[in-house]
Amino acid sequence: MSWNQNLNTSAKTHSKHAIALRRILFFVLALGSGCWLLWVTHQMLSGQTSFAIHVLFLALFSITLPWMVIGFWNALIGLLLCQLSKNPLRIVLPAQMQIQNNEALHSNCAILLCIRNEETRRVVCNAEAIIGGLLKEGVDSHFHFFILSDTNDAAIAEQEQLAFLELQQKWGAQFAITYRRRESNAGYKAGNIADFCKQWGAQFQFAITLDADSYMTSSAILRLVRMMQASPTLGILQGLVIGLPSTSAFTRLFQYGMRLGMRSYTMGSAWWQADCGPYWGHNAIIRLQPFIEHCQLPILRTRSGQNRPILSHDLLEALLMRRAGYAVRVYPQEDQNWEENPPTLPEYIRRDLRWCEGNLQYIHLLTLPKLKLISRFQLLLAIFMFLGSPAWIGLITLTTVAVGLNGFSSTIVHNPYFYALISIALLMWYLPKIAGALDVLLRKNESRRFGGRLIFSINIILETLFALLMTPIAWLNHTLFIISLMLGGKGGWSTQSRDAQRIHLGEAVRQFWPHTLLGLALAAVLLSTQPQALPYGLLFFGGLIVAIPLAIFTSQPGTGYFMVRNRLLSLPEEIHPPSALAPLQLNALQMQAHLNLKKT
Numbered sequence: 001m002s003w004n005q006n007l008n009t010s011a012k013t014h015s016k017h018a019i020a021l022r023r024i025l026f027f028v029l030a031l032g033s034g035c036w037l038l039w040v041t042h043q044m045l046s047g048q049t050s051f052a053i054h055v056l057f058l059a060l061f062s063i064t065l066p067w068m069v070i071g072f073w074n075a076l077i078g079l080l081l082c083q084l085s086k087n088p089l090r091i092v093l094p095a096q097m098q099i100q101n102n103e104a105l106h107s108n109c110a111i112l113l114c115i116r117n118e119e120t121r122r123v124v125c126n127a128e129a130i131i132g133g134l135l136k137e138g139v140d141s142h143f144h145f146f147i148l149s150d151t152n153d154a155a156i157a158e159q160e161q162l163a164f165l166e167l168q169q170k171w172g173a174q175f176a177i178t179y180r181r182r183e184s185n186a187g188y189k190a191g192n193i194a195d196f197c198k199q200w201g202a203q204f205q206f207a208i209t210l211d212a213d214s215y216m217t218s219s220a221i222l223r224l225v226r227m228m229q230a231s232p233t234l235g236i237l238q239g240l241v242i243g244l245p246s247t248s249a250f251t252r253l254f255q256y257g258m259r260l261g262m263r264s265y266t267m268g269s270a271w272w273q274a275d276c277g278p279y280w281g282h283n284a285i286i287r288l289q290p291f292i293e294h295c296q297l298p299i300l301r302t303r304s305g306q307n308r309p310i311l312s313h314d315l316l317e318a319l320l321m322r323r324a325g326y327a328v329r330v331y332p333q334e335d336q337n338w339e340e341n342p343p344t345l346p347e348y349i350r351r352d353l354r355w356c357e358g359n360l361q362y363i364h365l366l367t368l369p370k371l372k373l374i375s376r377f378q379l380l381l382a383i384f385m386f387l388g389s390p391a392w393i394g395l396i397t398l399t400t401v402a403v404g405l406n407g408f409s410s411t412i413v414h415n416p417y418f419y420a421l422i423s424i425a426l427l428m429w430y431l432p433k434i435a436g437a438l439d440v441l442l443r444k445n446e447s448r449r450f451g452g453r454l455i456f457s458i459n460i461i462l463e464t465l466f467a468l469l470m471t472p473i474a475w476l477n478h479t480l481f482i483i484s485l486m487l488g489g490k491g492g493w494s495t496q497s498r499d500a501q502r503i504h505l506g507e508a509v510r511q512f513w514p515h516t517l518l519g520l521a522l523a524a525v526l527l528s529t530q531p532q533a534l535p536y537g538l539l540f541f542g543g544l545i546v547a548i549p550l551a552i553f554t555s556q557p558g559t560g561y562f563m564v565r566n567r568l569l570s571l572p573e574e575i576h577p578p579s580a581l582a583p584l585q586l587n588a589l590q591m592q593a594h595l596n597l598k599k600t
Helices: 003-013 016-044 051-084 088-092 120-137 154-171 188-203 218-230 249-273 288-294 313-323 345-365 373-406 415-441 444-449 453-486 505-529 531-545 547-553 557-565 579-584 587-599
Strands: 109-115 143-149 176-181 206-211 214-216 234-239 284-287 327-331 337-339
Touching: 016 051, 016 249, 016 415, 051 088, 051 249, 051 373, 051 415, 088 249, 109 120, 109 188, 109 218, 120 143, 120 154, 120 214, 120 218, 120 579, 143 154, 143 188, 154 176, 176 188, 188 206, 188 288, 188 313, 206 214, 206 218, 206 288, 218 234, 218 284, 218 327, 234 288, 234 313, 249 327, 249 345, 249 415, 249 453, 249 557, 284 288, 288 313, 313 327, 313 345, 313 373, 345 373, 345 453, 345 505, 345 547, 373 453, 373 505, 373 531, 415 444, 415 453, 415 531, 453 505, 453 531, 453 547, 505 531, 505 547, 531 547, 557 587
Parallel strands: 109 143, 109 206, 143 176, 234 327
Antiparallel strands: 206 284, 214 337, 234 284
């Protein structure tokens, strides 16, 4: 098939009619499977169950369904696309985005590195790697690197100014670099970028947004720019972000499963979301003119009348861009596009709860005028991503108490439906990771990238055990945080630690005693009344019991070093290190190189 024929085929698959049919099919599948699950739940509950318990159980379970069902179908569709098509990108991206990666640049692009109280050496190292890569490509005249600082720590601010003065002296003659520090971090990161737009936005067609822990190679950056050039109605293009190699045991466990889950999930969501895709706030490119004109964030007000900035600005900016008539898409394939993930369980929680608060703010934005129907659905889905957590905790507690009081007798549940519901719920919840694992196992080259099928299978088992333990911990974190917000508590945007550090017993106990207490209480109920039910209960709340030792164990340097030495939870970049990561001087890659030298 010729190149023009490929474009014509792609154009047909991306007509409005075809996209509409995809969305109808997806929502029929999602709604149908959700209703079927509710029917299974209804059948599980005996007719002798009290009406109040029956209704409460169904209500709680229905709250958990949107995120679980959408994730299931995204992953399944993505797996089928990856396995059945030689070029799934041709199916999910429109014709004009099928570029050859050698088109000339004719636009100006700002690279925005947003930082706040960060470790200066890491930021400079990443910046130099990006600048050096673009200089090698000979495209430096089309780019301007901005370091946009919101640092409010005086000592760190002084280090920043010295470091970026040296950066300017080293690279300024070859590459345009600007460092700016705001005195106030009003509006957080969204306010930081808005300030850039006000001062310099009119000078550039595009901007690439980066977080302090982001890194993109020149080829990844140029691919995004060329796609934007070829698509005048494309407003935001999000790159698929993957985790950098790390020596932290927690990071290795967390991002291994996340990477597998994102593979099929993102491809499947791109198939039906199409031009209403995601924006994650970093490692993406935006078209500045419509962004400046149409993506100013509304101001939320507290009950006392005070202004409250929007924390999760990215999704809202994507919806406003879409409302303005511009497409928002994701490039759903790994493309040398990285970020660092939290080094410990407490740091992960800190970041996760910020997202939780930000997503719950969307409740006040559901009535924004002129949003597309699918945009309102995306807001609802983002809300239910975290509202599902207290529903899960409620379901676990309600089921445990009911089984403890009545056993598995027919007065409470029909056992076949009970076992079926547990199996289906676990499958649907974890299918994104299962689909990603299958995609690797079914491809010889991909299996080789992950170290071979044997070590990959061992890593999948380890990650699955970790996920089973982590999931209820995250659920209870969200639940306690939501209750705190309802009682007038405050969240906000605190500085994130990106360096591995030991979690000591006292810190772990202070943070995770509620998890341990609830987990032990639920286990005690089943152990004293229905011990045969305890293994099923542990599948859902076992992680609560071990939250304290899990936080401590996964923060120990020795645990991470053991994993590196034995290639446990090693990413492809660690097994076959790309030259693009050499400038970052990552500890995991340096340690692996040292081990390889010792073996030879």
